[in-house]
Amino acid sequence: MKVNLDINNRIYKTYIDADEALLSVLRKLGYKSVKKGCDTGACGVCSVLIDGKPTLSCQFLAARAEGHKITTVEGLGKDADEIVDAIVSEGADQCGYCGPSLVLTTYAMKKELKDPTIEKIKHYLAGNLCRCSGFEGQLRGIKRYMGVK
Amino acid sequence: MRFEKIVKPKNFETALKILKDDPDSVILGGTTFLRLSDKKYSTAIDLADLDLDYIIENEDNIEIGAYTSLRTIEKDTIINKHFGDLLPKAVEHIIGVQFRNNAKIGGAVFGRLGFSEIITALLVLDCELQFEENGIVPFAEFVSNWKIKRDILKKIVIKKKPGKCLYKMLRTSDADFPILSVAVSNFDEIKISVGTRPSIAKLSQEASRMINSDNSKIIEASNLIVKEFTFGDDMRASGKYREKIAPVLVSRALQEVLS
Numbered sequence: 029m030k031v032n033l034d035i036n037n038r039i040y041k042t043y044i045d046a047d048e049a050l051l052s053v054l055r056k057l058g059y060k061s062v063k064k065g066c067d068t069g070a071c072g073v074c075s076v077l078i079d080g081k082p083t084l085s086c087q088f089l090a091a092r093a094e095g096h097k098i099t100t101v102e103g104l105g106k107d108a109d110e111i112v113d114a115i116v117s118e119g120a121d122q123c124g125y126c127g128p129s130l131v132l133t134t135y136a137m138k139k140e141l142k143d144p145t146i147e148k149i150k151h152y153l154a155g156n157l158c159r160c161s162g163f164e165g166q167l168r169g170i171k172r173y174m175g176v177k
Numbered sequence: 178m179r180f181e182k183i184v185k186p187k188n189f190e191t192a193l194k195i196l197k198d199d200p201d202s203v204i205l206g207g208t209t210f211l212r213l214s215d216k217k218y219s220t221a222i223d224l225a226d227l228d229l230d231y232i233i234e235n236e237d238n239i240e241i242g243a244y245t246s247l248r249t250i251e252k253d254t255i256i257n258k259h260f261g262d263l264l265p266k267a268v269e270h271i272i273g274v275q276f277r278n279n280a281k282i283g284g285a286v287f288g289r290l291g292f293s294e295i296i297t298a299l300l301v302l303d304c305e306l307q308f309e310e311n312g313i314v315p316f317a318e319f320v321s322n323w324k325i326k327r328d329i330l331k332k333i334v335i336k337k338k339p340g341k342c343l344y345k346m347l348r349t350s351d352a353d354f355p356i357l358s359v360a361v362s363n364f365d366e367i368k369i370s371v372g373t374r375p376s377i378a379k380l381s382q383e384a385s386r387m388i389n390s391d392n393s394k395i396i397e398a399s400n401l402i403v404k405e406f407t408f409g410d411d412m413r414a415s416g417k418y419r420e421k422i423a424p425v426l427v428s429r430a431l432q433e434v435l436s
Binding site: 029046047049067068069070072075078081082083084086087088089091092133136137151152153154155156 | 205207248275
């Protein structure tokens with residue numbers, strides 16, 4: 029079936045299978061920042077923003093994405109740089125596989141949490157699993173980005 | 178799950194006709210099982226065009242559309258105003274924000290899943306489900322009765338009542354399924370539900386009767402839960418462990434509700 033997808037403010041006319049996950053389509057279109065991890069909705073590395081809300085692209089049907097604004101980390105521009113700098117400055121970026129999804133979720137969290145605390149940050153990021161950094165370095169950087177001491 | 182085509186009906190009548198005419202069709206919820214099953218369907222019915230994503234408060238009820246996400250329910254101020262943190266507590270540990278932004282309350286309810294925490298919580302509210310074909314069905318009746326399989330869940334209607342309610346659970350890991358979940362309410366009478374046993378949540382009859390007849394019998398009623406319910410084994414806990422945990426959670430919940 030043919031769909032029009034709005035990805036990072038660019039319209040793509042593309043053909044998909046009815047049961048194809050958005051993750052698969054994004055990677056076919058060259059958005060390799062969107063990673064395939066567990067592919068079952070548990071690890072969060074496939075996260076993208078759908079109308080500004082972090083969503084697992086492995087569970088989101090591409091056929092349902094038509095009419096919504098899809099944002100990957102490539103679409104965040106300088107906002108992404110600021111988050112990446114905060115994480116890297118704490119030496120937290122190791123293999124980098126979870127990095128793009130963590131940056132996207134942190135970006136959405138900053139917009140959503142009016143009164144961030146360390147507990148709220150941890151809770152918000154519970155769906156982002158990192159296989160190698162142990163989270164502490166990432167959390168230090170994100171706390172600084174969120175303005176939490 | 179696999180399917181050959183996806184349709185987006187413009188009204189409920191069309192959606193129900195497709196569902197009834199084609200035994201291999203399926204109604205889509207949040208598609209959280211998209212990659213967890215190889216089951217094949219002919220047609221997937223997407224209700225996204227039927228405006229089922231809402232939370233409305235009217236004079237007597239709160240209505241939740243079947244396509245409302247668990248994350249919306251978690252954050253909603255109307256629900257929180259009337260039922261405290263009962264529903265937010267029942268959904269806030271499900272995987273992560275990304276998952277809950279996509280998972281729908283309709284799918285969580287209609288699937289009658291044993292690990293569903295939201296079913297445990299909704300059971301202690303005065304709650305009804307509205308279906309396209311079967312009309313209005315009391316929530317507890319739907320949960321214990323498997324007759325409704327091919328219908329469209331449109332909304333969940335919760336009656337507003339003064340009183341207290343709360344949710345308690347035990348889990349070993351933040352984003353994993355719980356070992357046990359308990360909800361207690363005190364509106365017209367005290368209701369106790371126990372879920373993720375690991376089978377589907379159920380309302381207590383005997384323990385509820387005891388505590389309603391004498392509010393001081395918290396320990397006795399809590400201990401009765403073990404006799405009243407069956408507790409099974411799964412990879413998270415044994416039935417015997419659940420039997421030890423259940424009276425503790427119920428007792429704590431009753432103490433808080435009755436305080």
